Amino acid sequence: MKRRDVLSLAGAAGAAALLPAPAISQGAAARTLRFVPQANLANFDPIWGTQFVVRNASMLVWDTLYGIDNTFTPRRQMVESEEVSDDGLTWTFRLRSGLRWHDGEPVLARDCVASLERWMVRDGMGQMIRALRQELTAIDDRTFRLRLSAPYPKLLLALGKNNTPIAFMMPERIARTDPFQQITEYIGSGPMRFNRSEWVPGARATFSRFEQYVPRDEPPNWLSGGKRMLVDRVEWVIQPDAATAAAALQSGEVDWWETPLNDLIPVLRRNRSIRIDIADPLGNVGCLRFNHLHPPFNDVRARQAVAWVVNQADFMRAVVGNDDSLWRPMYSYFTPETPNYTEAGAEILKNPRDPATARRLLQEAGYSGQPVTMLVAQDLAPLSAMGQVANALLRSIGMNVDFVATDWGTVGARRASREPRERGGWNIIFTWFAGADCTNPASYLGLRAHGDQAWFGWPNDPAIEAGRDKWFAARNAAEERAACEEISRAAMISQPFTPTGFYRAYQAWRTNVSGIVPGPLPWFWGVSKT
Amino acid sequence: MWAYIVRRILATIPVMAVVALFVFSLLYIAPGDPAAVIAGDQASPEDVERIRASLGLDRPYLVRFGEWVWRILHGDLGTSIFTNLPVATMIAQRIEPTLSLMTVTILFAVSVAVPLGVVAAWKQGTIIDRLVMAFAVLGFSVPVFVVGYLLAYSFALELDWLPVQGYTPFSHGFWPWLENLILPALALGTVYIALIARITRASMLEVLNQDYIRTARAKGAGQGSILFLHALKNAAVPIATVVGIGIALLIGGAVVTESVFAIPGLGRLTVDAILRRDYPVIQGVVLLFSFVYVLVNLAIDLLYTLFDPRIRY
Numbered sequence: 001m002k003r004r005d006v007l008s009l010a011g012a013a014g015a016a017a018l019l020p021a022p023a024i025s026q027g028a029a030a031r032t033l034r035f036v037p038q039a040n041l042a043n044f045d046p047i048w049g050t051q052f053v054v055r056n057a058s059m060l061v062w063d064t065l066y067g068i069d070n071t072f073t074p075r076r077q078m079v080e081s082e083e084v085s086d087d088g089l090t091w092t093f094r095l096r097s098g099l100r101w102h103d104g105e106p107v108l109a110r111d112c113v114a115s116l117e118r119w120m121v122r123d124g125m126g127q128m129i130r131a132l133r134q135e136l137t138a139i140d141d142r143t144f145r146l147r148l149s150a151p152y153p154k155l156l157l158a159l160g161k162n163n164t165p166i167a168f169m170m171p172e173r174i175a176r177t178d179p180f181q182q183i184t185e186y187i188g189s190g191p192m193r194f195n196r197s198e199w200v201p202g203a204r205a206t207f208s209r210f211e212q213y214v215p216r217d218e219p220p221n222w223l224s225g226g227k228r229m230l231v232d233r234v235e236w237v238i239q240p241d242a243a244t245a246a247a248a249l250q251s252g253e254v255d256w257w258e259t260p261l262n263d264l265i266p267v268l269r270r271n272r273s274i275r276i277d278i279a280d281p282l283g284n285v286g287c288l289r290f291n292h293l294h295p296p297f298n299d300v301r302a303r304q305a306v307a308w309v310v311n312q313a314d315f316m317r318a319v320v321g322n323d324d325s326l327w328r329p330m331y332s333y334f335t336p337e338t339p340n341y342t343e344a345g346a347e348i349l350k351n352p353r354d355p356a357t358a359r360r361l362l363q364e365a366g367y368s369g370q371p372v373t374m375l376v377a378q379d380l381a382p383l384s385a386m387g388q389v390a391n392a393l394l395r396s397i398g399m400n401v402d403f404v405a406t407d408w409g410t411v412g413a414r415r416a417s418r419e420p421r422e423r424g425g426w427n428i429i430f431t432w433f434a435g436a437d438c439t440n441p442a443s444y445l446g447l448r449a450h451g452d453q454a455w456f457g458w459p460n461d462p463a464i465e466a467g468r469d470k471w472f473a474a475r476n477a478a479e480e481r482a483a484c485e486e487i488s489r490a491a492m493i494s495q496p497f498t499p500t501g502f503y504r505a506y507q508a509w510r511t512n513v514s515g516i517v518p519g520p521l522p523w524f525w526g527v528s529k530t
Numbered sequence: 531m532w533a534y535i536v537r538r539i540l541a542t543i544p545v546m547a548v549v550a551l552f553v554f555s556l557l558y559i560a561p562g563d564p565a566a567v568i569a570g571d572q573a574s575p576e577d578v579e580r581i582r583a584s585l586g587l588d589r590p591y592l593v594r595f596g597e598w599v600w601r602i603l604h605g606d607l608g609t610s611i612f613t614n615l616p617v618a619t620m621i622a623q624r625i626e627p628t629l630s631l632m633t634v635t636i637l638f639a640v641s642v643a644v645p646l647g648v649v650a651a652w653k654q655g656t657i658i659d660r661l662v663m664a665f666a667v668l669g670f671s672v673p674v675f676v677v678g679y680l681l682a683y684s685f686a687l688e689l690d691w692l693p694v695q696g697y698t699p700f701s702h703g704f705w706p707w708l709e710n711l712i713l714p715a716l717a718l719g720t721v722y723i724a725l726i727a728r729i730t731r732a733s734m735l736e737v738l739n740q741d742y743i744r745t746a747r748a749k750g751a752g753q754g755s756i757l758f759l760h761a762l763k764n765a766a767v768p769i770a771t772v773v774g775i776g777i778a779l780l781i782g783g784a785v786v787t788e789s790v791f792a793i794p795g796l797g798r799l800t801v802d803a804i805l806r807r808d809y810p811v812i813q814g815v816v817l818l819f820s821f822v823y824v825l826v827n828l829a830i831d832l833l834y835t836l837f838d839p840r841i842r843y
Contacts, residue, residue: 042802049568244789379805414561
């Protein structure tokens with residue numbers, strides 16, 4: 001080879017290096033949906049990790065036996081039919097034919113049994129079923145049976161609910177993993193495969209269409225119906241910065257943004273290629289949570305004092321800004337505009353705000369200026385906003401607030417402490433509950449009031465628990481509503497937490513994307529892109 | 531010389547040991563509990579304890595530290611608590627974007643800042659000098675994220691010349707790789723241009739007043755030759771020092787830049803890990819960063835011998 005040949009080869013190689021890789025064709029681009037999720041997909045086990053973002057991604061990969069529709073009615077999904085004995089104790093489920101795992105193996109009844117066993121350990125409703133379970137066994141490849149010691153009318157709701165952790169079905173070998181350990185294989189039977197080799201936690205996760213998925217014939221409706229994927233590939237693009245995500249949406253680098261920042265909505269609205277709509281009509285419920293174990297909030301009068309001065313408008317404007325269409329007062333513990341919404345006993349939240357009554361109640365409770373430790377996560381905007389408002393509010397009625405500005409990681413750990421505030425405990429924390437979780441008592445953590453077993457703050461109110469038991473035993477909507485009214489009246493007195501209002505958030509997508517349906521989580525089936 | 535290099539490399543071992551001890555101890559006493567984050571809201575205290583035990587977080591400090599050191603000595607950085615991926619794999623996934631960003635930024639900053647500083651020194655007291663110094667003050671004062679947003683708005687959104695965010699690996703082609711890095715490197719490079727230009731100017735001013743420069747002029751050497759051959763080489767030691775410091779500081783600057791431009795690099799990995807209390811990842815990344823720090827310092831020390839033959843180790 002001559003020197004000139006070497007040089008020309010080197011030149012050609014250099015020129016080739018400067019060229020871009022082959023561009024993705026327009027057709028292929030249209031078959032790829034690029035989605036900016038609410039948070040980083042840091043792990044991918046929907047039973048081990050209960051974050052919403054894990055649930056939402058899991059919905060693509062794993063299927064469920066049942067799925068709720070937009071009336072909260074559980075519909076058959078993987079199940080073809082079910083039979084229940086007259087006494088309500090024995091349930092026999094038959095799977096649809098043709099269901100396959102992503103590795104090509106058929107879905108068997110024993111896979112579902114193992115999946116339910118793992119889920120029951122971690123889920124609240126699952127734990128109730130587990131306590132009643134006499135037998136859970138596969139009868140043949142497509143049939144399994146559950147025998148209970150007492151009827152559990154909400155069984156199908158438990159199997160089809162959207163609250164995390166969802167009862168996802170996995171192959172038996174994976175489902176046998178300890179529920180407190182992460183799975184290491186991501187094989188489901190849902191409409192998309194997870195591309196594990198492309199997963200970069202904190203940056204991106206991708207999913208490819210599962211060709212052997214057999215959707216149901218019914219039209220899709222939330223978690224139920226035919227989950228038909230109209231794109232070949234879904235790419236989750238993690239965006240840590242909201243302004244960058246907004247710019248990426250405007251420039252067409254991403255197609256759909258799950259949680260745009262309210263401050264950026266006017267900018268996005270000005271772009272004709274972008275559509276904005278409410279993401280989840282069920283919204284979120286703001287929560288000011290008391291620690292019921294220690295003074296002053298171990299006295300119901302101190303909790304009522306705070307409730308008497310909470311002005312939800314102040315809280316909600318701090319959370320969502322000046323867009324009043326995004327929030328509404330919520331004189332209730334149940335999600336507005338849903339069947340169980342009730343304002344029974346809610347005068348403490350509805351009546352004109354009454355600082356004088358609040359001060360009197362505090363005095364009666366024996367409060368005399370002791371510090372009240374308020375843990376406020378500054379890295380989550382809604383919590384930071386609620387903390388600022390509450391700080392001013394409590395000071396206005398003479399409370400001595402110890403405002404601890406910290407991050408969510410610290411709040412997450414410290415809220416578990418049952419010690420008094422001077423030994424690392426706390427008096428008030430803030431959070432929000434997904435409105436979908438507050439439509440009924442089934443998975444409503446904040447409304448449990450069974451003392452030591454209850455969610456952080458550990459309220460103890462047998463009247464609330466009695467109402468909850470009635471809801472689980474209810475056999476029709478009227479009985480359910482009556483139970484919720486009973487719970488509401490009890491909770492308005494004992495204030496397990498004080499609702500700070502109901503708010504919604506927007507989602508945004510480019511106009512070349514269609515089929516997006518609002519709901520408590522992003523549904524990818526039925527979404528297409530041109 | 532070689533003995534010096536070997537000595538310096540050996541000296542990194544106690545430095546790394548101290549860093550390891552500090553990192554581990556700080557994380558041990560820091561508030562926050564990954565088990566509580568993992569367990570989620572429905573977990574009972576027993577569930578949280580069970581997860582803590584499965585992660586080995588319930589064991590005494592010395593046992594955990596000993597195990598960690600033992601693993602490190604065997605080249606095992608551990609496994610992420612959250613992703614269940616080996617820390618080494620996570621670092622490997624993220625190292626290319628960060629190295630690319632740092633390389634392009636430093637090349638860009640040095641190639642712009644050094645000539646600016648030289649010209650400012652040459653034209654000391656003129657409008658050019660003042661403009662360069664005004665830019666330096668501005669570059670120091672404006673936060674990286676502000677520059678980043680302005681650049682993204684102008685060149686990506688308005689002009690549509692460059693992408694807003696993301697990273698394309700070098701294996702996908704030179705231009706796709708570079709086009710994702712131009713705006714981040716400009717944003718991140720601004721502060722380093724300011725820093726290096728100021729140091730270059732100050733160092734050059736000192737050298738330009740030396741006798742040998744006057745001699746060079748007397749011999750009839752051209753202006754370019756005086757500035758870039760005679761003066762710059764002799765002014766290079768402080769410049770090399772500040773470039774070295776700049777490389778070390780880039781590690782911190784990359785955290786913000788990677789977030790603003792959604793580059794999946796080590797900076798974001800670190801922040802995500804800290805927010806989640808993913809101890810093995812934090813420990814692995816900080817160890818890596820401290821190792822890079824030590825190596826950069828060594829490289830700069832060795833560079834001194836190139837610029838100034840009087841320096842001997």
